[in-house]
Every structure is written in C-alpha cells, then in structure tokens.
Amino acid sequence: MTADTGIVTHTPSETARLAGPTQPSALNDPKVRAIGYQLVLAIFVIAFGWWITGNVIENLRRANIASGFDFLSGRAGFEILFSLIPFSANESYGRAFFVGLLNTAYVSVIGIILATIIGFTVGIARLSPNFLLRSIATIYVEFFRNIPPLLQLLFWYKAVLALLPSPRAGFVLPGDIFLNNRGLILPKPVAEAGAGIVFAAAVLAIIAAIFVSRWATQRRVLTGATFPTVKVVLALLFGLPCLAFVIMGGPFTMDVPVLQGFNFRGGMVVAPEFMALLLGLSVYTGAFIAEIVRGGILAVSKGQTEAAGSLGLTRTQMLRLVIVPQAMRVIIPPLTNQYLNLTKNSSLAVAIGYPDLVAVFAGTVLNQTGQAIEVIAITMLVYLTMSLLTSALMNWFNLRMALVER
Amino acid sequence: MKKHLLPVILGLAGAAMTAGVASAATLDSVKAKGFVQCGVNTGLPGFAAPDDKGNWTGLDVDYCKAVAAVVFGDSTKVKFTPLSAKDRFTALQSGEIDMLSRNTTWTMSRDTQMGLTFAGVNYYDGQGFIVKKALGVDSALKLDGASICVQSGTTTELNLADYFAGNNIKFTPVVFEKVDEVNAAYEAGRCDAMTTDASGLYAYRLTFQQPDAHIVLPEIISKEPLGPVVRAGDVQWLNIVKWTHDALLEAEEYGITSKNVDELKKSSTNPNVKRILAADDSKFGEAMGVPNTWAYTLIKQMGNYGEIFDRNVGAGSPLKIERGLNALWSKGGLQYSPPIR
Numbered sequence: 208m209t210a211d212t213g214i215v216t217h218t219p220s221e222t223a224r225l226a227g228p229t230q231p232s233a234l235n236d237p238k239v240r241a242i243g244y245q246l247v248l249a250i251f252v253i254a255f256g257w258w259i260t261g262n263v264i265e266n267l268r269r270a271n272i273a274s275g276f277d278f279l280s281g282r283a284g285f286e287i288l289f290s291l292i293p294f295s296a297n298e299s300y301g302r303a304f305f306v307g308l309l310n311t312a313y314v315s316v317i318g319i320i321l322a323t324i325i326g327f328t329v330g331i332a333r334l335s336p337n338f339l340l341r342s343i344a345t346i347y348v349e350f351f352r353n354i355p356p357l358l359q360l361l362f363w364y365k366a367v368l369a370l371l372p373s374p375r376a377g378f379v380l381p382g383d384i385f386l387n388n389r390g391l392i393l394p395k396p397v398a399e400a401g402a403g404i405v406f407a408a409a410v411l412a413i414i415a416a417i418f419v420s421r422w423a424t425q426r427r428v429l430t431g432a433t434f435p436t437v438k439v440v441l442a443l444l445f446g447l448p449c450l451a452f453v454i455m456g457g458p459f460t461m462d463v464p465v466l467q468g469f470n471f472r473g474g475m476v477v478a479p480e481f482m483a484l485l486l487g488l489s490v491y492t493g494a495f496i497a498e499i500v501r502g503g504i505l506a507v508s509k510g511q512t513e514a515a516g517s518l519g520l521t522r523t524q525m526l527r528l529v530i531v532p533q534a535m536r537v538i539i540p541p542l543t544n545q546y547l548n549l550t551k552n553s554s555l556a557v558a559i560g561y562p563d564l565v566a567v568f569a570g571t572v573l574n575q576t577g578q579a580i581e582v583i584a585i586t587m588l589v590y591l592t593m594s595l596l597t598s599a600l601m602n603w604f605n606l607r608m609a610l611v612e613r
Numbered sequence: 614m615k616k617h618l619l620p621v622i623l624g625l626a627g628a629a630m631t632a633g634v635a636s637a638a639t640l641d642s643v644k645a646k647g648f649v650q651c652g653v654n655t656g657l658p659g660f661a662a663p664d665d666k667g668n669w670t671g672l673d674v675d676y677c678k679a680v681a682a683v684v685f686g687d688s689t690k691v692k693f694t695p696l697s698a699k700d701r702f703t704a705l706q707s708g709e710i711d712m713l714s715r716n717t718t719w720t721m722s723r724d725t726q727m728g729l730t731f732a733g734v735n736y737y738d739g740q741g742f743i744v745k746k747a748l749g750v751d752s753a754l755k756l757d758g759a760s761i762c763v764q765s766g767t768t769t770e771l772n773l774a775d776y777f778a779g780n781n782i783k784f785t786p787v788v789f790e791k792v793d794e795v796n797a798a799y800e801a802g803r804c805d806a807m808t809t810d811a812s813g814l815y816a817y818r819l820t821f822q823q824p825d826a827h828i829v830l831p832e833i834i835s836k837e838p839l840g841p842v843v844r845a846g847d848v849q850w851l852n853i854v855k856w857t858h859d860a861l862l863e864a865e866e867y868g869i870t871s872k873n874v875d876e877l878k879k880s881s882t883n884p885n886v887k888r889i890l891a892a893d894d895s896k897f898g899e900a901m902g903v904p905n906t907w908a909y910t911l912i913k914q915m916g917n918y919g920e921i922f923d924r925n926v927g928a929g930s931p932l933k934i935e936r937g938l939n940a941l942w943s944k945g946g947l948q949y950s951p952p953i954r
Contacts, residue, residue, distance in 0.1 A: 267728075269846070270706065270728040270844065270845065270846060271725075271728045271845045271846060272706060272726070272727060272728035273726040273727070284771045284774060284775070285770045285771055285773075285774050285786070286773070286774045286777075286784070286785075286786045287786065287788075288785060288786055288787055288788060295778075296771075296774035296775070296778060297778075365797070365801075369798075369801045369802075369803065373802050388801070388802050388803055389760060389803075467758065468757060468758045468759075469748070469756075469758055469759045469760070469805045470758045470759065470760060470785070470805075472758065479803070480787075557790055558790075558794075560787055560788055560789045560794070560798065562788065566765065566788065566790070570699055570765045570766060570788075570790060571765045571766050571770065571788070573699070573703075573766070574698065574699050574702065574765065574766025574767075575766065575770075575771070576726075577702050577706070577722075577723070577726060577727035577728075577729075579703050579706070
C-alpha cells in the first residue's frame with residue numbers, strides 16, 4: 208500500500224524502529240521502487256512497440272503485400288477535381304498527397320476565419336439589448352450546435368446546392384459571375400507585364416501599415432496623443448496598390464468564363480463540394496464559437512462595463528477597448544479546441560466528394576496501391592501535426608493576450 | 614495501481630502474440646466457424662443486391678453461395694459483408710472476409726503487390742459511359758469539358774484519366790466513395806456523364822427515375838475481367854474458389870443443369886460427366902479438402918454457369934444482358950475451363 212500511493216504513514220512504534228541505527232534497504236524505499244516500476248513499464252512499452260512493428264513487417268512480407276514508401280514516387284494515374292497546385296494523372300502519388308493536404312489546409316483555414324467571424328458576431332449578438340437580434344442569434348446557436356456536422360454537410364450539399372440549375376439554365380449574376388450546379392464560376396484576373404509592381408505596392412503597404420500602427424501606439428503610450436490609425440492604415444492598404452494599378456495602366460486582364468459545350472470554359476470555378484464543406488464546417492463551428500464568446504464576455508465582471516460606461520464610452524468602444532480584450536483571455540483556450548475540431552471535421556469531406564487528404568490519399572491512393580498501413584500512418588501523422596501546430600500557434604497567441612502581472 | 618498494470622500489459626502482449634499469428638489455412642478456419650464470410654458489393658443489381666425480402670442475390674452472391682455449397686454441401690452457409698470499392702482489399706488482406714466476390718477487376722498490380730490472388734473471371738466486362746439523352750451526345754469522344762461522376766479507388770478512375778488523356782480531351786472528375794453517391798450526383802445533374810463497367814451502367818439505369826431518359830454510349834474503353842479474389846499464399850483455398858468457377862463452366866459445357874443433375878449422375882455414360890459428378894468414384898474433392906460430391910452438390914444447388922448468368926443478369930433477369938464475351942468458348946465467347954480430370 209505505502210509503495211503504491213507514495214503516502215507513508217507510520218505507527219509510533221514503526222517510527223521508532225525506522226529512526227533506529229539500521230539503514231532500511233533501498234528496495235524498501237518507496238521512491239526507488241516507484242522509479243523501478245516506471246522503468247519496467249517503459250521497457251515493456253518499448254518492447255511491445257518493437258515487437259508490433261517487427262510483426263507487421265514480417266507478416267506483410269509473408270503475405271506478399273508491398274511495403275515501404277517507394278509507392279509515393281509512382282505515377283498517380285487519376286485526376287483530381289480541385290487542386291491548388293498543378294496536378295495531372297502523370298504526377299506522382301506523392302504530389303497527390305500534397306494536393307489533398309493543401310485542399311484540407313485550404314478549407315480549414317478559410318473555415319476557421321469564417322467560423323470566427325460568425326462566432327464573434329453571433330456571440331456578441333446573443334448579449335445584445337435588441338430582442339430580435341438576440342433571439343435570432345439564440346435560435347441559430349441552438350439549431351446548428353445540436354445537429355451532427357455530417358448531416359449538415361449532406362444538407363448543404365444535397366438539399367441546397369444540388370438543387371441549383373444546370374449550367375445552361377443557371378443564374379447569371381452581375382460582373383460575369385455564374386451560379387449553377389457546377390459551382391460558382393467567376394472571372395479570373397490574369398497578371399500581365401507590370402503586375403509585379405502592383406503586388407510589390409501591396410506588400411509595401413502592409414509593411415507600412417504595421418510600422419504606422421506600432422508608431423502610433425508607442426506615441427500614445429508616451430504622450431497620450433491619439434492618431435487616426437484605422438483610417439490611415441486602410442488608406443495605405445487600399446490606396447497604394449490602387450495607385451500602382453492606375454499608374455501601370457491596369458496590368459490585369461479578366462479571363463471571363465464562357466458557356467461552351469457542357470460547361471463554362473475559362474474563369475475560376477468554386478466547386479459546390481467546396482462550398483458545401485465550407486458552409487457546413489463554418490456554420491457548425493461558428494455556433495460553438497458564439498457560445499464561447501458569450502461565455503468569455505459574461506466572465507468579465509459587470510463592474511468593468513459600468514466603469515467603462517461611466518467614462519462615457521459608447522457600446523462599441525466598451526466592447527472593443529474594455530470587454531473583448533479581457534474576454535479574450537477566457538475565450539482563446541476553448542477557441543483553440545474549436546479550431547482543432549474544425550480541422551478534424553474537414554475529413555467529413557469524403558462524404559460529399561471534396562478531394563481533401565482523406566478522400567484523395569486515404570481513399571484513392573490507398574486503394575490504388577493497397578498500402579493501407581503506410582497511407583493511414585501518414586494521414587494520421589498529418590492530422591496530428593496540423594493539430595499540434597494549431598495548438599502551438601494559439602498557445603503563443605494566448606501567452607501574448609495573457610494578463611501581464613507586475 | 615502500478616502493481617496491477619504489469620500483469621495487464623503482460624496479458625495484452627500475450628493475447629496480441631497469439632492473435633498475431635495469421636492462419637494460412639483458410640479452409641480450416643472456414644470449416645471451424647461453419648460458414649464462408651464473403652465480401653460483396655453494397656448494391657449492384659444483378660451482381661450483388663438485397664431483394665425485397667432482404668436476401669442477397671446476384672451473380673457475385675451466387676459465387677459466394679457456390680463456394681459454400683462446395684465446402685459444406687450447403688449453399689446457405691455463407692455470410693455477406695457489403696463493402697465499398699475502397700474497403701474491399703483491406704477487408705480481404707486483414708482476414709475479415711474469406712473471399713471477395715465484388716465485381717473486382719483482375720489487374721497485375723493487384724495480383725503481385727497487394728497479397729491477393731484472382732481465382733478466375735466470372736464476368737468479362739468493359740468500362741462505358743452513360744449520359745442523359747437530352748444532352749445530345751452520341752459518342753464518348755464528344756465529352757470534351759464534361760464533368761464525370763466516378764467511384765474512388767477503382768480501375769475505372771484510372772481508365773477514365775487514361776482515355777481522356779489519350780484522346781487529348783479534358784474532363785472534370787467528381788469522385789465519391791460510395792456508388793450510391795455517384796449515382797445520386799449523376800441523377801441530380803452534378804455531372805454530365807457517369808462511368809463504370811458497362812454491366813453496372815445497365816444495372817444502375819434500371820434504378821433511375823426515368824431509365825429511358827439515359828443512354829449508354831457505344832465506346833467500351835477498357836478490359837475489365839471481373840472475378841472472385843482470395844488472399845495470396847493459400848493454394849488450397851485458391852483451388853477451391855478457382856475450381857468452383859471451373860466446375861460451373863464444365864457443367865454448362867457438358868449440359869449438366871440443376872434439373873438433370875440427378876438423372877445424369879445415375880444414367881450418364883459420358884466419362885466427362887461421370888468424372889465431374891463423381892459417379893465413377895473420382896476423388897477430386899478429397900484432394901482439394903472437400904467432399905467428393907462437391908461438384909454434384911454445387912450444380913444441384915446453384916445450377917451451372919449459364920443458369921447463374923441467366924437468372925441474375927441474362928435473359929431471365931430485368932437486365933437482359935447478352936452472353937457476348939461471357940458465352941462459352943465453344944459458342945464464340947471467352948469462358949473456358951481447364952478440364953476436370
């Protein structure tokens with residue numbers, strides 16, 4: 208008992224005996240014994256892992272199933288609906304892996320941004336003094352939070368987007384934008400000579416904006432003088448690239464989609480599979496984030512609101528300057544959780560045909576090569592890495608937002 | 614707590630060690646559990662689909678039953694595992710099923726790199742396209758720019774890319790894991806065309822709301838020899854599945870049917886027929902690890918290849934597919950069995 212719990216209780220007679228001249232054996236020392244147990248356990252875990260790996264390799268060899276990672280350089284031989292990097296059937300399985308990985312990252316990042324915007328808007332709306340706004344926000348949260356995400360994806364894909372008309376009978380929106388059951392088809396800007404200057408101007412504007420806002424904060428801390436930071440930054444971010452665009456004489460042409468044969472040619476296509484997945488994930492996760500935001504705001508003591516009010520701040524100013532910065536400390540840890548959930552839930556894409564990592568790599572590639580163990584191991588490793596990266600990033604952000612105590 | 618952990622781990626390791634030794638003798642394990650566990654399609658009319666009473670029927674299903682008839686003398690001693698194209702090989706490799714009879718194309722890489730062995734071809738197929746008549750397309754070569762629905766993890770997915778690349782035309786693949794989803798997306802208009810094996814196209818067309826509004830294009834773009842698959846390395850079990858198929862062909866060739874098998878066993882003077890039905894004390898079954906009357910019970914319970922074909926996909930079924938390549942070699946087809954002797 209004593210060795211197990213580490214809590215040593217002695218009767219008075221035992222205490223007397225222990226205090227005697229004879230040194231107790233090291234084997235009876237609870238600390239030594241605990242370390243011993245840990246060592247034995249560690250050895251067994253390592254041996255178990257070693258044996259499992261050896262067993263798998265041996266059995267694969269015996270069953271004549273190819274193993275190893277050579278398959279990654281083999282020719283893929285299949286096409287993928289949607290890819291951020293150029294891909295054709297002549298590329299390798301390894302490249303197909305990156306296509307899937309990027310597609311997962313793409314929908315996750317945009318989904319996280321959208322879900323955050325939805326979550327913060329709805330979360331704040333739930334605390335609004337306006338009855339209508341508050342009720343709508345409550346209904347949204349209760350509705351979407353309590354329906355399984357897979358069902359929601361199928362709803363968006365099969366009940367909403369699948370009902371769009373065929374390309375020939377589709378909707379024509381202003382600005383050469385088309386909406387039909389092949390997706391949202393937009394004109395694509397094509398860069399021409401001089402476009403580099405516009406991009407350079409945009410980068411320059413971002414750097415300048417960061418510099419200006421830092422300088423303004425520093426000056427405010429030192430002198431108390433305010434500076435219209437938001438207006439100046441916006442002017443920089445939009446003005447500079449626009450100026451470059453005009454000076455270079457508009458170095459872009461639009462690749463306008465044209466209906467030809469069955470489908471549109473040219474332009475960019477936002478596939479309905481992507482739209483359904485993005486909508487499903489961000490609307491679902493947004494509902495959870497809304498509750499986290501509401502909880503975070505409610506965690507800020509009422510005295511803070513009253514103090515801010517007595518200073519004459521408007522409601523917007525109260526939120527932006529007093530409430531939200533303090534609420535963020537409560538919000539960020541559970542928010543990280545939601546971001547991880549969204550990333551992991553993106554693997555539900557396989558149900559609606561969006562070519563994410565699971566669909567492309569753990570689906571098609573696994574089946575064409577038959578190397579289940581390698582493919583699944585890589586896929587799990589990728590999700591693990593993505594989750595840990597998100598966690599690390601959010602921990603860093605949390606540390607920055609944490610209360611600095613002097 | 615720590616004290617209790619050690620025996621648990623030891624126990625786990627021991628259990629894993631005994632479970633880890635994969636049994637090579639499939640026949641022994643099948644006999645021990647009393648039924649054949651057979652992987653089939655999740656729903657392909659004519660090949661493997663549950664009927665209105667919930668019983669699995671179809672050409673591939675009959676092959677599972679045929680193997681049960683050979684092993685146990687009872688075609689009902691079989692259990693079915695419906696599998697998507699994506700899960701089928703893993704299920705077989707891992708030992709979850711004893712055989713895979715799921716309109717699976719025989720290819721070299723599947724034979725040599727995946728630890729599998731094909732046991733024959735029970736249906737010679739080829740890949741085709743189906744489109745809506747309203748589209749006004751009469752050839753696959755006119756599908757330039759089309760969106761095409763296809764099932765993931767199939768040879769179909771690869772042939773599709775090869776065919777379009779070979780003809781220098783473009784397409785957009787829309788890929789789903791389950792065939793139901795492929796069909797639904799095609800019917801909903803997400804794709805201009807759907808592609809799979811021609812037999813499948815005819816079968817699925819029957820399930821569409823308006824079968825007449827769809828047309829199967831004339832091009833057959835690939836060879837798709839479909840057949841039952843077993844794990845590599847178990848020759849005995851491979852022989853049982855292979856010779857079950859061959860016995861069905863031999864029976865058709867020598868005119869043995871489920872109706873006349875009893876009579877032929879008693880009265881036939883043809884040495885071939887007598888050998889197949891073990892009417893001359895042949896011991897072919899014993900050598901394979903099954904009863905000597907294996908072929909007799911097989912034909913008695915399942916009929917010959919022609920009967921199986923007819924009732925599932927041929928003239929006696931709603932599909933009404935011609936025998937074509939699947940006719941016996943003696944009738945201009947490709948179905949040919951090595952002799953049972």
